[in-house]
Amino acid sequence: MKNILLVIAAVAMCFSCKSNQEKNIEQQTPKGGRPTATELVSEMDSNKDNKLSISEVKGPLADDFSNIDSNSDGFLTLEELNKGEGSQGGRPPRGSNANKDLSAEINISAKVIPVNTDYFISENILDGIKKETIELNGVETLCYVFTTNSRATEHQMGPWCPRHIEDGMDKAGIWFEDGKVYDVSGHFIAKLAEFYSDDKWELFRADGTIKVTETEEECLGAAKPDVEEEYQNYCVECLPEFFKNQETTFVIPVTPKYLNSTQSFGRGGIGVAFNGVNFDPPAPTHAILAAHTIAPLDDHGGHVNPHGGYHYHAVTGSIKEIEQTDTHAPMIGYAVDGFAIYGLLDKNGKAPTDLDECGGHFDDQRGYHYHAGEPGGNQILKCLHGLPGYTEVKE
Ligand SMILES: [Zn+2]
Numbered sequence: 001m002k003n004i005l006l007v008i009a010a011v012a013m014c015f016s017c018k019s020n021q022e023k024n025i026e027q028q029t030p031k032g033g034r035p036t037a038t039e040l041v042s043e044m045d046s047n048k049d050n051k052l053s054i055s056e057v058k059g060p061l062a063d064d065f066s067n068i069d070s071n072s073d074g075f076l077t078l079e080e081l082n083k084g085e086g087s088q089g090g091r092p093p094r095g096s097n098a099n100k101d102l103s104a105e106i107n108i109s110a111k112v113i114p115v116n117t118d119y120f121i122s123e124n125i126l127d128g129i130k131k132e133t134i135e136l137n138g139v140e141t142l143c144y145v146f147t148t149n150s151r152a153t154e155h156q157m158g159p160w161c162p163r164h165i166e167d168g169m170d171k172a173g174i175w176f177e178d179g180k181v182y183d184v185s186g187h188f189i190a191k192l193a194e195f196y197s198d199d200k201w202e203l204f205r206a207d208g209t210i211k212v213t214e215t216e217e218e219c220l221g222a223a224k225p226d227v228e229e230e231y232q233n234y235c236v237e238c239l240p241e242f243f244k245n246q247e248t249t250f251v252i253p254v255t256p257k258y259l260n261s262t263q264s265f266g267r268g269g270i271g272v273a274f275n276g277v278n279f280d281p282p283a284p285t286h287a288i289l290a291a292h293t294i295a296p297l298d299d300h301g302g303h304v305n306p307h308g309g310y311h312y313h314a315v316t317g318s319i320k321e322i323e324q325t326d327t328h329a330p331m332i333g334y335a336v337d338g339f340a341i342y343g344l345l346d347k348n349g350k351a352p353t354d355l356d357e358c359g360g361h362f363d364d365q366r367g368y369h370y371h372a373g374e375p376g377g378n379q380i381l382k383c384l385h386g387l388p389g390y391t392e393v394k395e
Pocket residue numbers: 026280283303304305311313
């Protein structure tokens with residue numbers, strides 16, 4: 001069932017981006033939420049029989065056709081498509097909370113710890129951190145507002161793609177599959193057909209050089225859901241320099257408000273590291289892989305896209321941390337709802353065992369807080385349990 005949800009999410013992303021060629025692969029479903037099963041069927045159902053045959057679908061939906069076709073009759077019906085969508089643990093679809101009034105959801109009995117702005121690396125904040133009252137989902141909320149270039153300064157950014165099949169792991173970043181992290185090397189790229197059991201993978205030329213998106217134009221052509229034909233079978237890499245004038249503004253409640261219900265992610269970042277780089281929702285690996293491309297993260301868990309610059313999909317221990325006085329894992333940043341995010345493992349190398357559906361829990365010292373997911377899980381947080389702030393990118 002988990003696979004089906006991933007496929008639906010990936011299809012939703014492709015679908016929403018189809019009407020706007022400018023949209024980036026990482027961009028969230030626009031306001032109004034992802035398409036319903038009805039919308040998916042009406043979009044793809046070329047013979048208008050109100051169900052989808054294998055010849056009518058493409059991309060990730062085609063790849064997982066047999067999983068979604070639960071009665072194996074060769075057609076995806078509205079019911080089968082809805083089954084995948086509806087089983088999200090009661091969570092609303094992505095982006096659907098954008099205009100929802102959440103004032104009645106606030107749980108005032110929960111202990112809260114305000115955001116500590118001293119933790120941020122001040123040179124990375126462009127014009128200081130201001131306080132502004134902003135309405136978030138029907139709740140007037142005092143927020144911190146600050147802008148960054150989304151650049152890491154405490155560690156190098158990159159490398160991502162190797163250039164030759166003989167390049168070692170030091171020339172490239174990491175990739176993940178089924179919860180595991182893999183070091184990318186020339187050898188890894190050369191063996192992708194074997195890795196994914198699919199002969200169509202061939203990211204290298206006869207002379208051993210690897211096909212890498214080298215220019216901004218190539219990055220724009222490859223780093224989107226409808227990967228242009230000429231960049232299929234590429235290692236996708238965008239450089240921070242391509243988007244150096246981009247600015248990301250973060251709006252985060254000064255004092256987080258715990259909500260009884262969980263919130264799915266809206267558009268943009270889900271949190272921020274102390275260096276001002278945003279934590280992103282999961283990378284849409286289904287769409288990336290469907291085009292026989294990979295978009296490695298660097299060893300620090302980050303890569304660049306045209307609509308947000310450098311951002312993290314994994315926490316690997318490279319970024320600034322705030323050590324705790326007890327054995328608890330160090331703090332690594334804030335979610336956009338103002339609750340703190342901590343590393344996964346405590347000083348004894350143990351992960352918490354009582355995390356909720358979002359990856360959070362309470363303790364006396366820290367109140368409600370999150371723990372980042374495993375680096376190979378492509379998911380720093382699973383959802384938000386606080387009144388969400390937001391991020392905005394100006395190009
Ligand atoms: Zn990304």
